[in-house]
Amino acid sequence: MNKHKQFIILLAAVALVATGCSKGSTAPSTATSAAPAASPTPNVSKVPAKEGAAAFLKTIDGVKGQLDQKQVSEPKKVSSSLVSEWASFEDEVKLKYPELYVKVEKFLTPLEAGLTQDKLDFALLGQLNDGLKGALAELSTSLIENKGAVNEAAIAGSQALQEAAKAYNKYVQEQGNQMVSLLEQLNAAVKSGDLKKAQEAYVAARMPYERIEPVIEKFKELDGVMDARVDDFKDEKDPEFTGFHRIENLLFVQKSTKDAEPFAARLLEDGKKMQQSIAATNIEAADFVTGVGELMEEAQTTKITGEEERWSGATVPVIRANVEGAQKIYDLVKEELKKKDAVLDEKISKSLSSVIEAMNSLSPVGATWNDFGKVEKAKQVDLKNKLEALAEPLVKMPGTLGQ
Known part of the structure; x- marks a missing residue:
């Protein structure tokens, strides 16, 4: 794990504990979370969320016993097993209980990361484990009692949200068209041999893709090919590693436009397939109002570490595109949201403005960007906290709109 990620992870864990994580508690919006050391959600056998949550609670009790004894057997394997067990049912939780999903993630991600450290902080890990147990207990109760899930029927039955869905479908189609156009420019720039032009074209092509990420699960197979991280492969030279980030490595690390040519051509073809699929x-409506809050949570956990744009340093432009996509969704539903919860509406609006202002102070809007890894840590943390403050009300939006 690189030092930058360690910094974010340790900061996150300390912030959670400082706010008093205990059984049944959740972190307030000022607390931060962290990216796990593991790669993105692995391929695991899926189980119903009710069964998965009950089993996970037992696992966490077992981890607590080890932490209390200050003797964790193979902690990195324990971390990996936590990733896999959560992955077996997290997708169902993400869709039906987005707010509880984020509550679990607040404690689980720094716990997973903390278990991979060379020296374990048992007091810190114990408190994170207790906080996780409380969040899982709340989730398990909701699943058993079948209460608190997003009311998809009410959202689907709303005339205002049906109109919002029509407009959002048009927006996603526009972004898909723009993506293909920019991928054509990337392909041409790579073929030209102009490295700087190719690097700028790479970042530009990322933008429309990142704007539609709240619904990218709809195109999961193509997403897995186009936006995979190197963590899922043997190394950056693995022939199976394709898409944006293979090109990113070739342009920003290897500095080779020639080697990037076949991957740019492949990405363009996959982009056209996604355009057709879109x-x-x-x-x-339930798809995008549910996905937007979770995306902002991901932005302030994994993306803020520089994990996604680790070679280009274009973390801020990518997060800006995520925020632009989130703002589009909010703009489409805000009148309906305001009718149901004016306070929540105002909180989202103010948090959006705060995040945008912070991003614009860190990196220019346009074809150039500042390497996020070179931004002073205090400013990185400030953006992370502002993204968390935006994620917190956004995950409440589906439940509110479904009232």
Whole structure:
């Protein structure tokens, strides 16, 4: 794990404990979370969320016993097993209980990361484990009692949200078209041999893709090919490693436009397939209002570490595109949201403005960007906290709109 990620992870864990994580507690919006050391969600056998949550609670009790004894057997394997067990049912939780999903993640991600450290902080890990147990207990109760899930039927039955869905489908199609156009420019720039032009074209092509990330699960197979991280492969030279980030490595590390040519051509073809898939897919209101809060949580956990744009340093432009996509969703539903919870609406609006202002102070809008890894740590943390403050009300939006 690189030092930058360690900094974010340790900061996150300390912040959570400082706010008093205990059984049944959750972190307030000022607390920070952290990216796990593991790679993105692994391929695991799926189980129903009710069964998964009950089993996970037992696992966490077992981890607590080890932490209390200050003797964790193979802690890195324990961390990996936590990743896998959560992955077996997290997708269902993410869709039906987005707010509880984020509560679990607040404690789970720094716990997973903390278990991979060379020297374990048992007091810190114990408190994170207790906080996780409280969040899981709340989730398990909700699943058993079948209460608190997002009311998809109410969202689907709202005339205002049906109109919002029509507009959002059009927006996603526009972004898909723009993505293909920019991928064509990237392909041409790579073929030209102009490295700087190719690097700028790479970042530009990322933007429309990142704006539609709240619904990228609709195109999971293509997403897995186009946006995979090197963590999922043997190394950066693995022939199976393709897409944006293979090109990123070749342009920013290897500095080779020639080697990037076949990957740029492949990415363009996959982009055209996604464009076609977007045109053939109907995105429901519940899909995008549920996905937007979780995306902002991901932005302030994994993306803020520089994990996604580790070679280009274009973390701020990518997060800016995520925020632009989130703002589009908010703009489409805000009148309906305001009717149901004016306070929540105002909180989202203010948090959006705060995040945008912070991003613009860190990196220019346009074809150039400042390497996020070179931004002073205090400013990185400030952006992370502002993203968390935005994620917190956004995950409440689906439940509110479904009232």
